[in-house]
Amino acid sequence: MPPTVAIAEVFGDVADVELFPEEQAVIAVAIEGRRREFTTGRHCAHLALSRLGLPRTPLLPGPSRAPMWPPGIVGSITHCEGYRAAAVAHAQDIGSVGIDAEPNQPLPEGVARLVVFDDDYTVPAGYGVHADRLLFCCKEAVYKAWYPLTGRWLGFEDVRVRIEELRFTAKLKVPGPILDGVEVTGFTGRWIARDRLILAAVVVG
Ligand SMILES: CC(C)(COP(=O)(O)OP(=O)(O)OC[C@H]1O[C@@H](n2cnc3c(N)ncnc32)[C@H](O)[C@@H]1OP(=O)(O)O)[C@@H](O)C(=O)NCCC(=O)NCCS
Incomplete structure (x- = not known):
């Protein structure tokens, strides 16, 4: 990744992640595996955004499931067994x-x-x-x-x-x-x- 892209990655899951209530609502009826991947994925996304100097804000899925990033931000989230990550950047750079x-x-x-x-x-x-x-x-x-x-x-x-x-x-x-x-x-x-x-x-x- 170029240096203008902020990344956060985790091998496994993180305990005690605090999601916004709006984010929690997204997985309210989801199965355990989905709750874990969504939660740690959002944790990575919040961490990556903080590395760009942005304040915490709910990251909700759009109609297509793609995350709705804060204005002026582009990004991506991934998760699979044993790994979760997010990458974000300012739209003026990427x-x-x-x-x-x-x-x-x-x-x-x-x-x-x-x-x-x-x-x-x-x-x-x-x-x-x-x-x-x-x-x-x-x-x-x-x-x-x-x-x-x-x-x-x-x-x-x-x-x-x-x-x-x-x-x-x-x-x-x-x-x-x-x-x-x-x-x-x-x-x-x-x-x-x-x-x-x-x-x-x-x-x-
Ligand atoms: C959307 C898709 C790419 C997700 O990939 P995946 O390997 O199943 O799952 P990953 O864990 O890596 O990624 C899931 C994350 O992708 C993001 N995502 C979902 N839909 C998305 C979309 N339309 N655009 C961008 N990101 C999307 C979300 O952040 C999601 O995580 P979240 O729901 O916890 O927020 C996949 O399910 C899909 O629909 N693929 C078919 C289309 C395709 O890949 N075509 C190839 C063309 S070359």
Whole structure:
């Protein structure tokens, strides 16, 4: 991440996180696992925002589930078993950001064919990474950066990803958002596989 992006990450969950009542209401009837991931994800988001010098404020989901960040802020949240993280930045510095974490395990039966396409990627040898899950992770990070810019759905088939050493590029097969008068035709990102996790991050602008 560039230094203008503030990050907070946690391996596991944090006890005694204080959520705003409005945030608590979001998970009032959720199952335990969902309560834990939402709570620690919000903890990371609040921590990351404080690193940008912003005051605490409720972070509620929008209609699409994407977090509604304070005005002038872009950001992204991810959580998977054993890991939760948030990344935020001032919109004047960064156009959009998307992060995703996945267990470094093969995708479940039948999912890979919905995500992986023949012309999608080259597999880096020697990284101990499950290539289909890595591709999935990169595409989810792309979607999280894409959605706040467009408010539109983006399918796995709408993007082709090329994976290189710790980096990736994602080429759009559909019209992209216009940023500063120029159409975005693709995204670039970084990935890492460590501690049984795969992490991917996309920064736009
Ligand atoms: C939204 C989605 C990307 C979330 O990814 P995930 O691996 O299931 O879950 P993660 O834990 O990593 O991320 C969940 C967080 O993403 C964020 N999120 C949810 N919807 C979002 C959206 N439309 N845009 C941006 N962020 C979103 C939320 O912060 C959510 O956590 P919260 O509900 O606790 O606030 C995924 O569920 C999805 O719908 N994918 C299909 C679309 C897609 O990925 N297309 C690929 C195109 S290349």
